[in-house]
Amino acid sequence: MSKKSDKQKASPKDDGKKKHDDGKKKKNAALKISEKDALKQPQTKVQKEVEGNGHLAKTDDGRLNRKEYEGELKKLQTELCHLQEWVKATGERVVIIFEGRDAAGKGGTIKAITERVSPRVFRLVALPAPSDREKTQLYVQRFVPHLPAAGEIVIFDRSWYNRAGVEHVMGFCTDEQYKKFLELCPMFEKTMVDNGIRLFKFWLEVSNEEQERRFEARIEDPLRQWKLSNMDLPSREKWYQYSKARDTMLECTDSEHAPWYLVDSNDKKRARLNLISHLLSAIPYKKIERKKVKLPDRSEKDKYDDSKKIKNRKWVPQKFK
Numbered sequence: 303m304s305k306k307s308d309k310q311k312a313s314p315k316d317d318g319k320k321k322h323d324d325g326k327k328k329k330n331a332a333l334k335i336s337e338k339d340a341l342k343q344p345q346t347k348v349q350k351e352v353e354g355n356g357h358l359a360k361t362d363d364g365r366l367n368r369k370e371y372e373g374e375l376k377k378l379q380t381e382l383c384h385l386q387e388w389v390k391a392t393g394e395r396v397v398i399i400f401e402g403r404d405a406a407g408k409g410g411t412i413k414a415i416t417e418r419v420s421p422r423v424f425r426l427v428a429l430p431a432p433s434d435r436e437k438t439q440l441y442v443q444r445f446v447p448h449l450p451a452a453g454e455i456v457i458f459d460r461s462w463y464n465r466a467g468v469e470h471v472m473g474f475c476t477d478e479q480y481k482k483f484l485e486l487c488p489m490f491e492k493t494m495v496d497n498g499i500r501l502f503k504f505w506l507e508v509s510n511e512e513q514e515r516r517f518e519a520r521i522e523d524p525l526r527q528w529k530l531s532n533m534d535l536p537s538r539e540k541w542y543q544y545s546k547a548r549d550t551m552l553e554c555t556d557s558e559h560a561p562w563y564l565v566d567s568n569d570k571k572r573a574r575l576n577l578i579s580h581l582l583s584a585i586p587y588k589k590i591e592r593k594k595v596k597l598p599d600r601s602e603k604d605k606y607d608d609s610k611k612i613k614n615r616k617w618v619p620q621k622f623k
Contacts, residue, residue: 366571378578379418386423386455388587393452395499398581399461402506403544404537405516407567407574409529411506412459414574415581425450428459441465441483442490450499462487466551468533471543484554491560500585501560504577505548506567510541 389396398415400408416424427448436444442462450456465483469475475483495501508516517534520526537544556562563580567573 365569366575368571371571371575374575375414375578378575378582379414381582382415382419382578384589385582385585385587386419387590387592389455390423390453391590395450395452396455396585397450397494397499397501398455398457399463399501399503400457400459400506401461401463401467401504402567403508403513404531404534405513405520405529406506406508407570408459408506410570411567411574411577412457415457415578423453424455424457426457426459441479449494462490463551463555466555467544467547468537471540471547472533472536484550487555488557488560491555491557495559502581502584503560503562505552505562505564506573507564508567512568514538 388394400412402408412426416426425448427445429444429448432444445458445462448456448458462483465475465480466487470480491501517530517538520530520534552562565573565577
């Protein structure tokens with residue numbers, strides 16, 4: 303018998319397996335190339351500092367896991383601190399407007415932005431209803447004094463867009479005043495932008511079902527009842543009127559110089575992370591290096607027992623030890 307050749311002819315089955323393996327190798331090679339190309343793409347500051355967005359752990363109902371949320375929020379709040387220092391150092395002026403239906407999550411989002419930064423830099427403006435005197439002024443007049451000076455970021459919790467929403471729907475302004483506002487508002491905002499103010503407008507959109515759930519929670523929970531206002535219940539009844547007012551507002555005031563950004567706020571945690579991440583990516587800030595701080599030693603000059611001096615003063619009882 304002749305010896306079998308080391309290189310035997312492959313069977314059709316073996317040939318098919320070889321083709322499959324070759325195809326798999328090519329696919330893996332292509333994936334490696336695409337991953338390398340992706341790594342070459344320049345990352346934004348937020349992408350560099352805040353890793354892992356979009357792949358966060360969820361609870362059983364699909365909402366974000368609290369631990370994951372707080373970890374991501376801390377990264378974003380660190381970036382907000384860097385933004386704050388940059389704004390102070392460069393004299394930038396920023397205006398951030400928050401609008402949306404009642405119970406859309408504006409307050410919680412604003413708190414997430416401001417809780418780790420200085421109120422002297424991040425100023426919150428939430429004006430009450432206009433006084434009788436203010437009603438006789440130019441409509442935007444009462445908002446102008448609150449616009450930022452150099453090194454400030456002003457957050458409007460509701461703004462001049464009250465006229466396009468609640469004032470129009472609830473009949474607090476005339477049709478003529480409403481139409482005039484929609485006509486002049488883009489020009490007012492262009493004046494701001496042309497004078498160097500960075501203007502950001504966010505509309506938080508909540509569904510009918512989620513708004514109803516949040517209102518029910520406010521009614522039942524004593525810790526949330528303070529959030530209920532005189533306008534909340536009528537706003538539920540006038541859902542579609544508010545929807546039409548929103549649509550008209552966006553149509554008339556969404557401009558290249560001052561665009562609207564809509565935020566899905568049915569999941570509050572996701573909404574906060576998405577909004578803050580977008581805000582940071584839209585401002586070309588840089589991390590400002592701070593001088594290294596050395597804590598000085600306590601001077602022994604004029605030393606005395608300063609604790610003994612106040613020992614017999616009125617102290618708050620320590621009920622919690």
